[in-house]
Amino acid sequence: xxxxxxxxxxxxxxxxxxxxxxxxxxxxxxxxxxxxxxxxxxxxxxxxxxxxxxxxxxxxxxxxxxxxxxxxxxxxxxxxxxxxxxxxxxxxxxxxxxxxxxxxxxxxxxxx
Amino acid sequence: xxxxxxxxxxxxxxxxxxxxxxxxxxxxxxxxxxxxxxxxxxxxxxxxxxxxxxxxxxxxxxxxxxxxxxxxxxxxxxxxxxxxxxxxxxxxxxxxxxxxxxxxxxxxxxxx
Numbered sequence: 001x002x003x004x005x006x007x008x009x010x011x012x013x014x015x016x017x018x019x020x021x022x023x024x025x026x027x028x029x030x031x032x033x034x035x036x037x038x039x040x041x042x043x044x045x046x047x048x049x050x051x052x053x054x055x056x057x058x059x060x061x062x063x064x065x066x067x068x069x070x071x072x073x074x075x076x077x078x079x080x081x082x083x084x085x086x087x088x089x090x091x092x093x094x095x096x097x098x099x100x101x102x103x104x105x106x107x108x109x110x111x112x
Numbered sequence: 113x114x115x116x117x118x119x120x121x122x123x124x125x126x127x128x129x130x131x132x133x134x135x136x137x138x139x140x141x142x143x144x145x146x147x148x149x150x151x152x153x154x155x156x157x158x159x160x161x162x163x164x165x166x167x168x169x170x171x172x173x174x175x176x177x178x179x180x181x182x183x184x185x186x187x188x189x190x191x192x193x194x195x196x197x198x199x200x201x202x203x204x205x206x207x208x209x210x211x212x213x214x215x216x217x218x219x220x221x222x223x224x
Contacts, residue, residue, distance in 0.1 A: 001124075001125065002122055002123065002124045002129065003122070003123050004120060004121070004122055004123075004205070005120060005121055005122075005123050006118060006119070006120040006209070007118070007119050007120070008116060008117060008118040008119070008213070009116070009117055010114055010115070010116055010117075010219065010220070010223060011114065011115050011116075011117050012113070012114045012223075013113065017114065017223075018223065059223075060223055061223075082222060085222050086219065086222050086223060089216075089218045089219040089222055090219060092218075093116070093213070093216045093219055096212055096216070097118070097209065097212065097213075100208055100209065100212055101120070101205075101209075104201075104204075104205045104208070106201045106204075107122065107198065107201040107202060107205055108122070110194060110197045110198050110201055111122060111124075111129075111130065111171075111172055111173075111198060
């Protein structure tokens with residue numbers, strides 16, 4: 001069966017900045033309140049997840065995630081209001097693109 | 113500056129089948145009437161382009177490109193009417209996705 005697949009992301013000065021991976025990480029941090037739990041669920045090392053959060057925070061005007069100090073692997077993580085807004089906007093665009101692609105059956109029809 | 117980038121392609125049973133690369137190859141074959149010229153313009157080896165054409169023709173119900181025999185590197189290549197239709201449908205969807213993304217300034221605004 002043929003199917004149209006779409007991937008989108010936000011670039012900053014030509015560098016990938018926000019896409020499916022960061023969006024999933026932010027959602028899991030928001031749900032779990034913990035960077036290590038979020039990373040674990042995505043089979044990502046704590047270090048890689050930590051670096052991703054640093055990069056997101058550096059590229060955005062305000063931090064998207066706040067890491068709290070304390071204990072092993074930090075004392076919890078919190079997605080900021082701007083971070084939550086970004087998740088919403090990202091998923092809203094995802095939905096619109098999915099709807100558009102679902103309507104475009106012509107390409108699939110021609111390919112059969 | 114932040115920018116939303118989108119990539120889309122058609123999968124056949126989970127395998128990438130038609131995307132930006134095949135679309136460009138088909139367009140160049142149609143313009144040049146030659147697989148080797150089209151491949152050369154894309155810095156693709158003749159062999160790789162030939163294999164791509166075989167794969168496209170196998171996955172589609174009818175051939176998208178007809179390779180004519182004769183001479184070195186074949187006697188020319190022709191995109192079939194169905195192949196031309198696919199180029200059109202693909203670029204029409206590309207345009208619609210681009211328009212949708214251009215309207216979605218909220219995500220960029222939030223990220224600043």
